[in-house]
Amino acid sequence: MNREKLTNYDVIIRPILTEKSHKMMSNGKYVFEVSPLANKNQIREAIEEIFNVKVEKVNVVNVKPKPKRRGIFVGKSRRWKKAIVTLREGYVIKELMPEI
Amino acid sequence: MEKKVLEQDKNYILVEYEFGKDDIREAENAAAVRLNKIVEVPGFRKGRVPKDVLKIRLGEAFKDYLMENLEKKAVEEKLIERSLLAPVVVKSSVEDGKATVRVEYHLEPEVRIDDYSQVELKKVEKEGLIEKYIDQRLQDLREEHALREEKEGEAEYGDLVKVKMTVSTEEGKVIRDEEYEYILVEEDDRPFVKDLIGKKKGEVVEFDREYKDHQFHYRLELLGVYKRILRELDDEFAKVVNNEFETLEQLKEKLKEEGEDSYDSTMKQVLRDQALDWLVGHTQVELSEKTLSRMEKDMMKRLKEEGKYEKLVEDFGDEEKLKEATKERFLSNLRENYGIRKVAELEGVKVTEEELEKEAEDLASLWGISPRKARALVKNDSRIREDLEWALLKNKVLDKIVEKAKVVEVTEEEFKKSLGGEGDSDEGNKE
Numbered sequence: 001m002n003r004e005k006l007t008n009y010d011v012i013i014r015p016i017l018t019e020k021s022h023k024m025m026s027n028g029k030y031v032f033e034v035s036p037l038a039n040k041n042q043i044r045e046a047i048e049e050i051f052n053v054k055v056e057k058v059n060v061v062n063v064k065p066k067p068k069r070r071g072i073f074v075g076k077s078r079r080w081k082k083a084i085v086t087l088r089e090g091y092v093i094k095e096l097m098p099e100i
Numbered sequence: 101m102e103k104k105v106l107e108q109d110k111n112y113i114l115v116e117y118e119f120g121k122d123d124i125r126e127a128e129n130a131a132a133v134r135l136n137k138i139v140e141v142p143g144f145r146k147g148r149v150p151k152d153v154l155k156i157r158l159g160e161a162f163k164d165y166l167m168e169n170l171e172k173k174a175v176e177e178k179l180i181e182r183s184l185l186a187p188v189v190v191k192s193s194v195e196d197g198k199a200t201v202r203v204e205y206h207l208e209p210e211v212r213i214d215d216y217s218q219v220e221l222k223k224v225e226k227e228g229l230i231e232k233y234i235d236q237r238l239q240d241l242r243e244e245h246a247l248r249e250e251k252e253g254e255a256e257y258g259d260l261v262k263v264k265m266t267v268s269t270e271e272g273k274v275i276r277d278e279e280y281e282y283i284l285v286e287e288d289d290r291p292f293v294k295d296l297i298g299k300k301k302g303e304v305v306e307f308d309r310e311y312k313d314h315q316f317h318y319r320l321e322l323l324g325v326y327k328r329i330l331r332e333l334d335d336e337f338a339k340v341v342n343n344e345f346e347t348l349e350q351l352k353e354k355l356k357e358e359g360e361d362s363y364d365s366t367m368k369q370v371l372r373d374q375a376l377d378w379l380v381g382h383t384q385v386e387l388s389e390k391t392l393s394r395m396e397k398d399m400m401k402r403l404k405e406e407g408k409y410e411k412l413v414e415d416f417g418d419e420e421k422l423k424e425a426t427k428e429r430f431l432s433n434l435r436e437n438y439g440i441r442k443v444a445e446l447e448g449v450k451v452t453e454e455e456l457e458k459e460a461e462d463l464a465s466l467w468g469i470s471p472r473k474a475r476a477l478v479k480n481d482s483r484i485r486e487d488l489e490w491a492l493l494k495n496k497v498l499d500k501i502v503e504k505a506k507v508v509e510v511t512e513e514e515f516k517k518s519l520g521g522e523g524d525s526d527e528g529n530k531e
Contacts, residue, residue: 016143017141017143017153017156018143018144019143019144019145019148021143022144022152022153023148076204097152098311099120
């Protein structure tokens with residue numbers, strides 16, 4: 001995939017919702033799986049446009065594959081890119097913090 | 101929570117309950133606790149899934165749990181206790197931090213009962229009836245103790261026949277080979293009885309009969325035909341009936357006692373039945389049309405679920421007639437139940453523990469258990485206890501009405517006529 005042609009929805013693959021990431025949400029930090037080709041600026045723009053919020057900073061982590069074994073078969077988990085997005089104060093992503 | 105009565109008609113009330121943010125939060129927390137016990141979400145340990153995540157992952161299912169909690173909170177215990185039919189949540193919604201639950205209550209109706217202090221009840225004159233009873237019993241005894249005299253001719257109605265019955269299967273295996281005696285009577289509509297008429301000793305009647313998809317062959321060999329001679333009604337006859345009697349007069353005296361006991365218990369029940377009919381006809385229950393319509397719907401639904409609906413519609417002619425009959429029955433049951441309760445309340449009639457125990461002891465032999473076990477059963481099984489208590493209360497209330505009533509003695513014909521006339525009365529269908 002060409003780096004120039006990534007759309008917002010190519011950049012943001014899915015939110016990561018775990019006990020740890022949920023705790024981080026209360027500090028305005030949201031965790032996403034993002035395209036391995038996306039850079040911090042593209043992630044910032046994508047988050048701002050999709051969720052209509054302002055982003056303070058973006059941290060990225062390239063998650064290395066971990067060895068996996070199922071019986072006699074040995075392999076590796078996939079490589080993926082994680083983005084921890086900190087929002088500016090006063091902004092929340094409602095889709096991940098719903099109210100009925 | 102705010103409560104608002106939207107509609108009220110006799111025993112029917114429609115109430116709207118409104119919940120604010122705090123109530124909703126509380127109900128959400130309770131839903132989350134319940135859901136955490138049954139759902140597992142990847143990324144979270146079991147039981148540690150936050151409420152917000154549950155909302156995202158479960159969506160409508162979470163909302164259902166939330167509404168269930170709010171509905172439970174809304175439906176009032178004190179109204180349930182007074183309900184005739186189970187309350188129904190007709191609408192529930194949650195939006196913009198506000199939840200609404202609408203509940204329909206069908207409460208126990210207001211009951212009015214006419215003055216029962218001077219009810220006129222009828223019973224049949226004792227004298228003629230006892231004499232009739234004695235005559236009938238003597239006739240039965242004559243039939244029972246008839247003399248038999250073997251005859252050579254054909255069997256006729258009134259004769260006694262002795263047959264050897266052989267039943268065999270399709271394969272020819274004999275499964276029964278026994279001797280029986282029959283009195284041939286015209287009212288007996290079994291085909292072989294007709295076949296035996298006109299047969300002589302030594303002749304055979306054969307027929308096949310199907311039972312549970314198997315064919316059986318019956319062979320009746322006539323072993324003897326006997327003419328039955330009824331005994332004369334004299335002292336000798338009394339001795340044959342029971343050797344404790346010396347004379348016919350003694351037998352008649354015994355039958356008179358029997359007849360009087362039977363008369364007393366029958367009349368007691370007859371008067372109770374009339375009192376109950378009066379009660380059903382003179383008790384008014386204030387019911388809303390909505391309650392009746394709900395009852396009708398519930399009943400139709402139940403009949404459909406039980407698979408009886410189609411058959412009943414066919415029996416009644418059409419659905420409307422079935423509905424009408426169901427409604428009438430419901431109303432009649434209601435009038436009976438509430439009428440009895442009302443009189444019990446007015447007269448202070450109650451069933452005591454001793455009475456329950458005594459009833460249990462009386463029923464023990466019927467149930468095939470010891471009196472001690474029967475008492476324990478009544479004490480521990482709430483359903484049996486309630487049934488028994490209700491039956492006793494009902495009888496006591498009816499006896500109370502009979503006690504206050506004016507009992508008129510009439511002839512048997514007049515009594516039968518009065519029973520026929522009561523069926524046309526539509527008093528009591530005022531609701």
